[in-house]
Amino acid sequence: MAWNRGARSEHERRVPTPARHDETPADPFVRHGIDDDLRERSKEEARTDLLARGARVVDRLPELPILPPLRDHRALGDHLRRRGALFSPVVVFGEERLSRGFTVLDGLRLRDGGLPEEGGYVTLDDEALDAAGRRLQREPMTEGKAAAERVIALLRSAGSREARDRIVLWEIVSHMSSPPPVVSERALAEPWTAAGLDPDEASRIAAALRRGERGAGRTGVAEREVRALLADRCLRQAETATAELPREHPLRSEVSDLAERVASLVRDADLALREGRTEDAARDLAVAVELAVDDERLPLRLGAIPPEPVQEVTARVDGRRVVVTWRPSTSTAGTVSYRVTRRTGSGGSARETPLGEVTGTEAVDDHLCVGGDAHYAVVAVRGGLGVSPEATSTPVMITPDVAEPRTVSDETGVTMSWRPPPEAIRIEVLRGEGTPPHGSSPGTIVVEHDGSRFHDASVRPDVEYFYRVRAVYLTSRGRTRTSQGRVIRVVPGPRAVPVRDLRVSPDPRGFAASWTPPERGRVRLFTDRREPSVPFGAEVDTGPEALPWAPVPGTPVVDADGRARLPLSLPAGITHVLAVTMAGESAVMGEHVRVTAAPPVTDLRAERFDTAVRLGWTWPEHTATALVSWRSDTPREDDLPMSAEEDREVLGTERRSRRRYDAEGGFEARMGAGPLLVTVRTVVPTGDDEALSVPVTVRVPGRVVIDYRVEPAGLLRRERVVRLSSEVSCRMPEIAVVYTPGRIQPHTGERGRVLSVLPARLLEPGERVSVRVRPPREAEPGWLMCFPVEGGEDVRLRQPPVKELRL
Incomplete structure (x- = not known):
């Protein structure tokens, strides 16, 4: 057969x-x-x-792919090995789902999606890739996770489900082609049937591979060799290997078509070079190189084409080194790198020093001598051969500034010292009044010095001066060049006076600090959790990073009593408030105050439920306990309302932890039916004591609760007696006794018949008011209930049991 x-x-x-x-x-x-x-x-x-x-x-064996359908098939194999996966569907679906069965000859189909006749197959579509990506996001970051993400990206780059199906079939064919010819077809198919591949399809693929090889003897071996060479894109070797194939073998035409494509690309590149389109030629040759990696002439031809030059070469001094940067070449075909050269001197003393060849857009020169002029040239190189025109930077010179400047000033003058660079020939000091000085700035003077320090006695107290200290160097051309210079601000004057009477007191919005302004200088407040180690009256360094304390924002305001006042916002707990007086370049430590802060609650709200009141608020940060108290809000005998700040008899107090508040969703307590003032304070422990925040108060209107009962009366018990009472003294509104027919209990008296109306009156505690009514005789059941005539949100009628209301 x-x-x-x-x-x-x-x-x-x-x-x-x-x-x-x-x-x-x-x-x-x-x-x-x-x-x-x-x-x-x-x-x-x-x-x-x-x-x-x-x-x-x-009748016929399946037709298997000869060339890999994925351009980056080698990268796909590397990622699968790092992940430990047999082939790419394992990354997408997992081994367990694949083990339930799948087919590949008509495209990848998983059999765990339902019945095939109902379209229940699972395929390698975009939804499957998205689901796999979401599963990978939950994995910890490992090398295997990164490899799996790259597998998903390569499958997604295929563009369509059909293209991915061809990739999967190629993976299986490549795996079965790896064992030597002595391995049987059953042995080739067994790993894949164990993985879930349909046994029939696994047998067909194995037979198509083995029968094609054995049927022609040497032809089968040659076919495998050509396939392997084409997979590695070794076109020239594949052309040689096709000599062993029969003239009508389809691989011959495959190789011939690929060779013709490479030749066409070379012809197009030659034409582009003659017309001056160098980048078009480079792109054509780059594609040809990729298709025939074993053709040694193609990379040489590609590398011989000069790339486009780089743009905007800049060189900047960074300490004692030079950093050179540039915009990359626009050429993308082939491998483009960049050569950087340093050029110094001129004429006979000119020198060129290669700094190296990089693939990025930055190079660092650590060996330029101080005081030496240099500019830098950058060229783009393609394939190590073609060199672009060069682009150069403007000249630069390393000119270090002085180090470790120190300044001391008082009302008599300014003294400054520094450590000069060893390469400098001298140090130049310029002084400007009000603005930093330059060599040509008006009012700039040169200060005399001895090389490492100077004393300027010609200054005026409380005047702002700027000193620019710069080093002077001698270049290789015999000229002088100065450094940028270090600018130092000085305000000479007498020593600052420390603050002696700092106070911190509670404020409706938190806290407020106050002090007596000193005669000279300005006071700045700072806060810190720790007690400061600087003693009172000691000088402090006010440099940008010298003070370890947090500054208090805001501008102090002087009150009518002559004291400066500044609001403070302090976190919960212990905070030290420090006062520092600054006058010119002098700064001294004043008094500091230890404050225990309990920030108040915010967004306090209340809701009444008869005699119970429910509170809610927003907790400030770092607080865990609140103290809730409530007082009566009834008017005094003279009918003048009492303010919330006046002392009243406390009706109740309760502490509430933040944990319990969160668990119960708020605070609730029985506070009585009358109008109330409810106050909430946060509590912060301070060692053996505790601190309370400023109170936050909310008014809660009162609500009167009137109970009523309905009792049968009369000889036939058809009449009813309605009795009303209250536990507290209250003003009872007009109340109607209403009969409503029907089986559903009414919530208003709109659909009922009013049998009686009790007039409004003052109701004393325990006093009862009653009325006797005769409900109509109806065939259907009804209800007898009480309702306020005018409504009223401050009065609630508490109903008796339902059996008393139903007739």
């Missing part, structure tokens, strides 16, 4: 027979026991005999 390769056919027949002792009916392509004379018989006789022996016969 001849095995012809070609398009896959669905005309397959299976004849199940009992398993022999050496194989099972599921064995693919059973060949044992086929006699040599079988080849002499007719095709139909051979088919009948094979079926009788338990073999499975197919």
Whole structure:
């Protein structure tokens, strides 16, 4: 029986027979026991005999891919090895889902999505890739996770589900092609059937690979070699290997077409070079190099094309080194790198020093001498051969400034010292009044000095001066060059006076600090959690990073009593408030105050439920306990309202932890029915004591609760007596006794009949008011209930049991 390769056919027949002792009916392509004379018989006789022996016969074997459908197939294989996955669907679906069964010859189809006839197959579509990406996000960052993410990205780059199906089939074919020819077809198929591949398809793929090799002897070996060379893009070696293939073999045309494409790209590049389109030529040759990596002439031709030059080369001094940067070349074909050269001197003393070749857009020169002029040239290089025109930077020079400047000033003058650079020939000091000085600035003077320090006695107290201290160098051309210079601000004057009477007191918005302004200088407040180690009256350094304390924002205001006042916002707990007086360049430590802060609650709100009141508020940061108290808000005998700040008799107090507040969703307590003033303070412990925040108060209107009962009366008990009472003294409004027919209890008296109205009156505690009514005789049931005539949100009628209301 001849095995012809070609398009896959669905005309397959299976004849199940009992398993022999050496194989099972599921064995693919059973060949044992086929006699040599079988080849002499007719095709139909051979088919009948094979079926009788338990073999499975197919008309044609599947057509397998020759070239990898993915350009980056090597990268895909590397990522799968790092992930430890057999092939890419393992990353997308997982081994467990694949083990339930899948097919590949008609595209990847997983059989865990339902019945095939209902369209229940799972495919390698965009939704599957998105789901796999979301699963990977939950994994910890490892090398395997990174490899899996790159596998997903490569599959997504294929663009369509059909392209991904071809990639999966190529992975399986490549894996089966790896073992030597002595491995049987069953051995080739077993790893894939164990992974979930349909046994029938695994057998067909293995047979298509092995039968194609063995059917032609040396031709099969040559075919495998050509395929491997094409997979590695070794076109020239593949052309040589095709000599072993038959003239009509399809691989010959594949290789020939690929060689013609490379030749066409080379011809297009030659034409582009003649027309001056160098970048078009480079792109064509880059594609040709990628298709024929073993052609040694193509990289040389590509590298010989000069790339586009770089743009905007700049050189800047960073301490004692030079950093050179540039915009990259616009050339993208081939490998483009950049050579950087330093040029110093001129004429006969000119020198060029290569700094190296980099692929980025930055180079660092650590060896330029101090005081030496230099400029830098950058060229783009393609493939190590083609060199672009150069681009150069403006000249730069390393000119370090003086180090460790120190300044001391008082009302008599300014003294300054520094450490000069060893390469400098001298130090120049300029002074400007009000603004930093330059060599040509008006009012700039040169201060005399001895090289490492100077004393300026010509200054006036409380005047702002700026000193620029710069080093002077001698260049290689015999000229002088100065450094940028270090600018130092000085305000000479007498020593600052410390603050002696700092006070911090509670404020409605938190705290407020106050002090007596000193005669000279300005006072700045700072806060710190720790007690300051600087003693009172000591000088402090006010440099940008010298003070370890947090400054208090805001501008102090002087009150009518002559004291300066500044609001403070302090966190919960202990805070030290420090006062520092600054006068010119002098700064001295004043008094400091220890404050225990309990920040108040915010957004306090209240809601009444009869005699119970429910509170809610926003806790300030770092607080865990609140103290809630409530007082009566009834008017005094003279009918003048009392303010919330006046002392009143406390009706109740309760502490509430923040944990319990969060668990219960707020604070609730029974506070009585009358109008209330409810106050909330936060509590912060301070060692053996505790601090309370400023009070936050909310008014809660009162609500009167009147109870009523409905009792039967009369000889036949058809009449009812309605009695009303209250536990506290209150003003009872007009109340109507209403009869409403129906089975559903009413909530208002709108649909009922008013049987009686009790007039408004003052109701004393425990006093009862009653009325006797006769409900109408109705066939259907009804309800007898009480309702306020005018409504009223400050009065609630508390109903009796439902059995008293139902008639």
